[in-house]
Amino acid sequence: MTDRHLIVGAGPVGRHVAVLLAERGSDVTVVTRTGRDTGVAGVAHAALDASDADALSRAADGADVLYNCANPGDYTQWERAWPPLAASLLTAAERSGAVYAITGNLYPYGPVDGPMTEDLPDAATDHKGVLRTRMWADARRAFEEGRLRGAVEVRASDYMGPGVGGNGHVSRVLPAALAGRRVTMMGRTDLPHTFTDVGDVARTLVAAAEDPGAHGRTWHVPSNAPRTQAQALADVLAAAGHPPVLPRSLRGPALAAVAAVSPFMREVRQLVYQWERPYVLDDSAARDRWDLEPTPWDEVCRRTAGL
DSSP: OOOEEEEEOOSHHHHHHHHHHHHTTOEEEEEESSOOOOOOTTEEEEEOOTTOHHHHHHHHTTOSEEEEOOOOSOGGGHHHHHHHHHHHHHHHHHHHTOEEEEEEESGGGOSOSSOBOTTSOOOOOSHHHHHHHHHHHHHHHHHHTTSSSOEEEEEEOEEESTTOGGGSHHHHHHHHHHTTOOOEEESOSSSOBOEEEHHHHHHHHHHHHTOGGGTTSEEEOOOOOOBOHHHHHHHHHHHTTOOOOOOEEEOHHHHHHHHHHOHHHHHHHTTGGGGSSOBOBOOHHHHHHHOOOOOOHHHHHHHHTTO
16 A cells, blocks of 8 residues: 655755655645645645644545644744644644654754754753744654654754755855855854755655654754855855855844844844854764765755756
């Protein structure tokens, strides 16, 4: 019998998950508010408000895995958008018996002083980090109490790869850099920082969802060796045949001034700690368990450049 998968969200991670599953012949449905077509052959699409627990539960009925690849569009409205959406996803997984696989991030850790491993405490104090901590804690508790057949979260660093656009710190400035203009990047641009390809997020999420022994904990997505922001941008430009540009740093009083008039930048400023010290992901646990390696860096850069 064909395995069945329901993916909530058609962004870059959701689309890559759909491609992986469809290519092997799985029954795959992607749900979004609009029913947007991902363009992936063999994948069904449905228009659905995923924060409606009853509607999502009906869609998830019979699914083997429910993937949370959602990303609320307005970054300033997470406190409004995420709680009902997360509660609905959890309810649908409980009712349907599907494994609940969550696309996470590194926000729950808060500021760190060394490489991030999965046994670090979720110690964030900013509101986005606290929110993401609560989402995973609720899912893990439901699994531990036997209300979920399986629950797992994979955590990645800043995205690179196709379709990332404004959600990636390199992709966001890439169009201007390709035009030869100087660009501005968050915090310091000379510190080592891990970047993760969205395709590797999808591969890890599928592997973790289908490995019962991996459930009940978080996993870090295999990622390439850290680069500075300036290096990562220069590498993508080189892949596209363009010379490097010297990025400016937005930090300190200048960032505070921008945040005073921009709601989006006020949100970003709370997380600028990620760019003010080395920010390095230890992904050894996932590499060892599933024999996964990240997409080669040269290919990541070509994919990010749209080549």
